[in-house]
Amino acid sequence: MKIIESLLSRLDDMACRSSREIAQRSSRRRFIGKLGALMVGATAFPLLPVSRANAEPPSEMGDPQSCDYWRYCALGGTLCTCCGGSMTTCPPGAEPSPISWVGTCLNPVDNKHYLISYNDCCGKAICGRCFCHRAERDTPVYAPSKANDILWCFGTESRTYHCTVAIVLGEASA
Amino acid sequence: MQTGGLKKARVSAMMGVLLSWGVSSASAEIAPEVMGKSTMGEPTPTWLMVHDAVGPAYVFDSATGDMQGLLSLSGFTPAVVVNLAEGRAYAAESFYSRGVRGVRTDVLTIYDLPTLSPVGEVEIPQKIAALPFPQYIEMLDDERHVAVFNLTPGMSVSIIDVEDQEFVDEISTPGCALMMAVAERGFLQLCGDGAVQLIRLGRNGKEIERIRSDAFFSLEDDPVFDKPVQTSRGWLLTSYHGLVYEVEVDGGEISISEPWPMLSEADREADWLPGGGQLVAFHQEQDLIFILMNQDGEFAQDSPGTQVWVYNREAQQRVAQIPLTQDGTNLFVSQDEHPLLTVTGVDAQLHIFDVKTLKQVRTISEVGVAPGLLQGF
Numbered sequence: 001m002k003i004i005e006s007l008l009s010r011l012d013d014m015a016c017r018s019s020r021e022i023a024q025r026s027s028r029r030r031f032i033g034k035l036g037a038l039m040v041g042a043t044a045f046p047l048l049p050v051s052r053a054n055a056e057p058p059s060e061m062g063d064p065q066s067c068d069y070w071r072y073c074a075l076g077g078t079l080c081t082c083c084g085g086s087m088t089t090c091p092p093g094a095e096p097s098p099i100s101w102v103g104t105c106l107n108p109v110d111n112k113h114y115l116i117s118y119n120d121c122c123g124k125a126i127c128g129r130c131f132c133h134r135a136e137r138d139t140p141v142y143a144p145s146k147a148n149d150i151l152w153c154f155g156t157e158s159r160t161y162h163c164t165v166a167i168v169l170g171e172a173s174a
Numbered sequence: 175m176q177t178g179g180l181k182k183a184r185v186s187a188m189m190g191v192l193l194s195w196g197v198s199s200a201s202a203e204i205a206p207e208v209m210g211k212s213t214m215g216e217p218t219p220t221w222l223m224v225h226d227a228v229g230p231a232y233v234f235d236s237a238t239g240d241m242q243g244l245l246s247l248s249g250f251t252p253a254v255v256v257n258l259a260e261g262r263a264y265a266a267e268s269f270y271s272r273g274v275r276g277v278r279t280d281v282l283t284i285y286d287l288p289t290l291s292p293v294g295e296v297e298i299p300q301k302i303a304a305l306p307f308p309q310y311i312e313m314l315d316d317e318r319h320v321a322v323f324n325l326t327p328g329m330s331v332s333i334i335d336v337e338d339q340e341f342v343d344e345i346s347t348p349g350c351a352l353m354m355a356v357a358e359r360g361f362l363q364l365c366g367d368g369a370v371q372l373i374r375l376g377r378n379g380k381e382i383e384r385i386r387s388d389a390f391f392s393l394e395d396d397p398v399f400d401k402p403v404q405t406s407r408g409w410l411l412t413s414y415h416g417l418v419y420e421v422e423v424d425g426g427e428i429s430i431s432e433p434w435p436m437l438s439e440a441d442r443e444a445d446w447l448p449g450g451g452q453l454v455a456f457h458q459e460q461d462l463i464f465i466l467m468n469q470d471g472e473f474a475q476d477s478p479g480t481q482v483w484v485y486n487r488e489a490q491q492r493v494a495q496i497p498l499t500q501d502g503t504n505l506f507v508s509q510d511e512h513p514l515l516t517v518t519g520v521d522a523q524l525h526i527f528d529v530k531t532l533k534q535v536r537t538i539s540e541v542g543v544a545p546g547l548l549q550g551f
Contacts, residue, residue: 099327125273125274133476135477137473138473138476139366139393140397140398140400141307141325141351142349142350142352142363142364142366142400143393143397149305149400149476150303150327151304151305154327158270158275159250159304160274160275
């Protein structure tokens with residue numbers, strides 16, 4: 001959803017704006033690399049609550065509010081984690097779209113590929129925070145099941161786009 | 175006496191100043207004015223519409239940088255088609271009765287170009303595909319029928335008769351998207367199985383013919399971008415890895431050229447690949463292809479380009495490289511003798527280049543909230 005990207009590039013908060021300035025001076029991949037490096041320096045890798053509660057080795061690492069989080073490898077849109085929702089839930093009042101596109105992303109913790117369902121949350125004005133566009137194995141719109149340049153608010157009361165969640169469907173090779 | 179003379183001189187000088195003020199004041203007096211309306215001039219090849227992410231299309235002249243007007247469009251409108259001779263623009267639009275919610279209405283709106291105002295609308299199925307794709311709407315060669323692409327995510331095409339201002343039909347096109355106009359009320363589509371599909375309409379706008387090519391590209395290995403551009407003979411397709419295909423229709427036959435590579439071995443070793451949003455433009459008379467390139471590696475097909483590469487289509491050779499000061503997402507080239515290339519930058523400005531000198535000649539700023547898709551008239 002490049003339209004969302006460009007819109008949000010004008011509406012982001014200061015933190016996102018700083019990130020974007022880096023992005024504009026460099027390529028997206030170099031940008032992600034730089035962002036990753038900054039985060040390592042800041043030791044900003046929160047573990048998932050489940051992992052912490054069980055005191056078990058983490059199943060995921062990284063910042064779910066950052067575009068370089070492993071689940072977002074084929075996400076195009078804005079992150080619901082920055083908008084009052086989570087990786088699997090829409091923000092209050094937004095309606096989950098039952099129809100989604102999928103990506104296959106590598107979880108660096110267990111080195112396994114997972115099938116990720118990207119579902120748009122709809123029916124509210126655009127969130128306007130933490131835009132993200134990554135295109136691993138992204139296909140053109142004439143092959144829509146893996147295409148992120150589509151407004152995926154289908155089967156909802158309103159097609160208005162709010163943000164996107166990234167739900168693990170299962171191990172890709174399973 | 176001397177003092178009196180000075181006084182007289184001063185008084186005389188002051189009167190002169192006052193007199194001159196009075197004269198100039200009288201001559202500069204501005205007559206009372208009445209508020210009026212401007213009308214837009216006749217578009218030239220250097221004029222373009224710049225679609226903002228939130229809906230409106232700004233009209234600029236890339237030759238001067240001056241804004242000419244604004245077309246208010248819905249936030250779901252993908253693109254517009256223009257009939258210059260009729261002074262009309264047509265836009266697929268989607269509206270909710272309460273802004274982001276409420277009752278949905280989809281229409282094809284007919285805009286008058288001189289006033290950039292709606293003069294009619296035709297209600298169409300509530301299925302229009304959103305997001306800015308130029309080939310999500312197409313004017314067929316009879317200039318009477320407009321095709322609007324639907325995505326639900328089932329794929330279909332709505333046909334509208336703009337002369338009678340009525341919806342004609344919805345044509346189901348499973349697995350095939352976009353519309354690329356060809357002769358005799360026809361349009362081509364790109365399909366997920368690596369083929370193209372030709373659909374032809376009768377005089378009444380109803381489908382009368384449908385044929386499909388053999389598959390000629392692999393979706394898995396090297397898909398073609400969903401951003402075809404029209405050439406003088408047909409349509410030009412570019413693949414993720416930089417292969418160029420040309421598709422033509424001759425009578426009832428679809429012909430697809432042998433692909434040729436845009437990238438040399440050295441280019442590939444340097445990680446160059448096509449990338450961007452509206453990443454290709456074509457100049458008809460000069461037979462030039464313009465394409466955004468980046469070095470961001472695999473899966474960077476949507477990432478902005480750092481350079482524009484220029485190819486001669488017939489010779490299948492690169493003739494120029496234009497480094498960009500700001501990475502670019504969209505391209506537009508004016509179809510005139512001295513073409514100007516417009517690039518939408520990631521800095522939300524338009525960067526205009528003289529194609530002959532390859533130099534940047536101007537920048538246009540404050541182009542809406544987030545400028546994207548570029549279209550000519």
